[in-house]
Amino acid sequence: MELVKPSIGLIFWMAVSFSIILFLLKKFAWKPILGMIKEREQSIENALAAAENAKEEMKALQSNNERILVEARAERDQLLKDAREIREKMIADAKGLATKEGERLLTIARDNIQNEKMAAITELKNQVATLSIEIAEKILKSELSSDEKQKTLVNTLLKDVNLN
């Protein structure tokens, strides 16, 4: 059998069996294999895309969290500041009120004291006047009890006048 002479038998068997194996492999091997490979590639691609998505979402979530945290911190600071202001304002208000009240009370007390003092002075003046009149009455009575004494008095009084 020569090298470059095509043999009809071999060509026949090859053509027949190649057609058969082409059909068999196409049906039982290539179709499922290529299908599965494609399916797997698709699922891997999907999984990768999903992972990428999840990463994006995570990132978004994280930045969101950060934003919320920053906001919360700012809010807390604001609240603290407000509280401090309110406290200070309350203290200041209270202080102001207390001072005013104190002053008012002081004024009232002072007025009362003044009034009481005036009343006491008036009373005292009245008492002193009464006493003085009584004393003067008693003195006058004793001084003017005898003529002698009347004359001495007149003399002393006259002396004082002369002196003036």
Added chain:
Amino acid sequence: MLFVAITTFAYEPMDNQQHLNAAAPNEHSEKEHVESTTFDAGKMILEHVADSHDWHMWGEGDHAVSIPLPIIIYSDKGFDVFSSSRFHHGHASFQSKYNYRLHEGNVVVFDDLTGNIDEEATAKLTDFSLTKNVASMLVTMLLMLWVFITVAKAYKNNQGKAPRGLQSFVEPLIIFVRDDVAKPSIGDKRYEKFMPFLLTVFFFIMFSNYLGLIPVFPGGVNLTGSISIAMVLAGFTLLITFVVANKHYWRHVFAMPGVPIPVLIILTPIEILGVFLRPFVLMIRLFANITAGHIIALAFFSLIFIFGEMNTGLGFGVSIFSLVFTVFMGFLELLVAFLQAYVFTLLSAIYFGSAIDEGHDVHNHVDDHAVEKH
């Protein structure tokens, strides 16, 4: 049409040779007897490379151990089926519808009385025997069926998971054929319907090339280096190209757009020839590469015996070099085995791609010619 032409061309010199042989059959057989004492490298190599009616295992000449294969002969008298062991390594005739005998590996009609080949009756025979190549082809195909159906099952059982075992060995090759051969040559959208053929051709060539590199049974057969096998593979490529070819393809063949009519008179025959030349080149490339590989390996081993006949010591000395070179060539052949499968598949894919090309690009025919240079 082309194949008929090749067949007749190929037949002619062989017929002449047979006439010569037939002219002096007695003298020839005597000469053969004398020759068998000395080592004939050319004859040995050709015997190993060519197809035969039994599968040679080991041993030489009459003591050779081989598996006899069935012989199927179709003639004007109908079919004849018998075992090749009936020929006793070509020393006996077998009488059935005709008196058959093995002559230089071919089944001929033999006249036992005169010792001549009956040329007239031999011409009526058509040999459909399950030869060594057919057997090897069946082995390759069974191996393919087993491998790929196992792998397909693995895909079903292993759905959506990473490939395992045989599957992980085959998958890169399948993806290679899909992504690096089919997709770029045919196009992302239409490559799918060509995949079964491309994969089958790729793995058939690769499997039989690698089996051919294994020197022991069931390997060692120069299957893809057989012109008939290469012809059928190329024939399938041509056939598929014809089936899928669109209007645009035929227009480029018969009347290249934008070319003046006087030029077309020259160009069209060239284009028509080109259509057949492409698969022809595919066939020759595969056949020549694989056969050359087998011949070189055998030639290096033959050197040992040629020098050994001169001087035993010389034979041993040469054997070292022969071994080194054979190992080197073996590695080269491992590469060639894959490369030829790749090239055949790639070029087939490119031909399919050009056949279904819609040709929106005016300069597209330029690309086609660039492809020719491969």
